[in-house]
Structures are given as C-alpha cells and as structure tokens.
Amino acid sequence: MNRKARTALTAGVLAVALGLGATAQAASAGTPRSVSGKTSDNITRIADFYGTYIDAMNDEGSVKLRAALREHYLTPAFQKELNAWEKRNHANGVLRAQNVPLAWKVTDNGTADHTEAVITLTWGKSHPTKLVVDMTRGSHKIFHIGEKGIGGK
Template structure:
C-alpha cells in the first residue's frame, strides 16, 4: 500500500473512530445495506471503537492508530490495567486474543448507571468469544473489558 492510500485509509478510520463517519453504505452481492449510528449514543461509540480498532490491528496498526484509539476511547486508569493484562497474558487486551477476529457484533446489554455492551467476536464458522464492555455515561470512556463466555474457542 502506498503512503497516499495509507494516509487516506487512516483518515477514514479516524473519522469513523471519532464519530464523524458513523453512517456508511456498502453494496454487497447486489443488495445495498446501511449502517448508522450517532456519536451521542454510547453503543454507537463502542461499535465505532471496535470497528476502527480491529481495522487498525488488521492493517498492522496503521501507524500506531490502535494506541491513539485506546487513548481516545479508554479511561487512563483502564489503559494501565489493560497494559498490565497484556504483559501478563501476551495477548491483545481489547480483543482478549493473540489474533484478529473475522467479524464483530455489538449488542446493548442495558444498565442504569453506565452503558454495558456485549461484543461477540467471530474467529471462524464455529468459534466466537463474547466480551462485556462497560462505558461511563459521563465521560463516555470504556472502563472495563472482560470475558462473558467462550463458545468453541
């Protein structure tokens, strides 16, 4: 990938990560589909983070974009916890794995005091991992990521 393409890709991922490009349309096998969201909605923010983060890691971190996304979306205290977890477990703490999933899905898990979402990461046809992600309502930053359950992995 040339530097002009990488710059355009990084700018596009940053726009999505910062909620500037939360609406996208893509054509697939003849049927158009839509994805929408609002930067004011915490579930959208969590989905934006996971989408951009997985893209950054897949693209060999796109010039340290993964670290920038962590800085933007995670509390400072949780970033320290995550770094300690990664050092101990030798894996990516956001994904709770050493590799990158093929797909992801974010589902609102409903709470009163903070936003809780379940992230389903798909590794293969029969292998998924479910994570719980908690975000403060005030600062709108992620303060916890933990395993919910593992299916087939």
C-alpha cells in the same frame, strides 16, 4: 455450472462460513446496506471503537493508530489495567486474543448507571468469543472489558 449459480453458491458458502443468516445473505446479494449511529450514543461509540480497532489490527504499521484509539476511547486507569493484563496474558487486551477476528457485533446489554455492551467476535469456524464492555455515560470512555462469564459479568 453457470456463472449465476456459482455466484449464488459462493455467497451461500461464505455466509455459512461467516455465520451470516438468510436475511444477511439476501440483503448482501445486491441490496445496498447501511450502517447508522449517533455521536451521543454509547453503543455507537463502542461499535466505532471495535470496528476501527480491528481494522487497525489488520493494517500493517498502525501501531500509533491503535495507541491513539486506546487513548481516545479508554479511561486512563483502564489503559494501565489493560497494559498489565496484556503483559500477564501475552495477548491483546481489547480483543482478549492473540489474533484478529473476522467479524464483530456489538449488542446493548442495558444498565442504569453506565452503558454495557456485549461484543461478539467471530474467528471463523470456531465458536465466537463474547466480551462485556462497560462505558461511562458522562465521559463516554470504556472502563472495563472482560470475557463474558469468565471474570466478566
């Protein structure tokens, strides 16, 4: 098998393992990708939080960063609630898990009085976990994280 064929096969296997669709395969095979957002947009803020938090979970010695992210993005009341949840469940409350996902996606779930997003966490070959995250429109702080369909919304 030549190098080009091996590269295409490897990209295809990785795409299947990570659950990427054909569009994502083609775009990542040489076409530059872009990510955009707006500081005033709560979905962008939620995506920024999850992306940075997951990176901090993967980086050794970033306990202070994770604490700072929680302080910046979560309401004080929810921080207390999350700490209590973690003690009861022996897991990370932001991720609702004991390990770190390989990928994440944030989708606007739409509401009138606050922003609600569905976070899809991909762990590998297993089925993804879906979380519901609610953020205030005024303070831009997360006040709820729950498992979709299980104690969530």
